């Protein structure tokens with residue numbers, strides 16, 4: 286099994302790490318103001334109440350791309 290993950294943009298080897306945020310991380314398909322689709326956004330990573338949970342992620346240091354898998 287190959288653990289190396291390659292950047293889809295520059296084919297550089299991605300660095301493994303974690304991302305975390307004290308606030309939730311949301312996804313929207315529209316570039317409009319967050320107030321336009323408030324309530325319909327998809328939460329990728331929820332608020333952490335007692336502890337900040339870390340999500341495994343891969344990062345390209347060349348083109349600043351970050352890839353993470355959410356539940």
Ligand SMILES: [Zn+2]
Nearest residue numbers: 292295345348
């Ligand atoms: Zn890259």
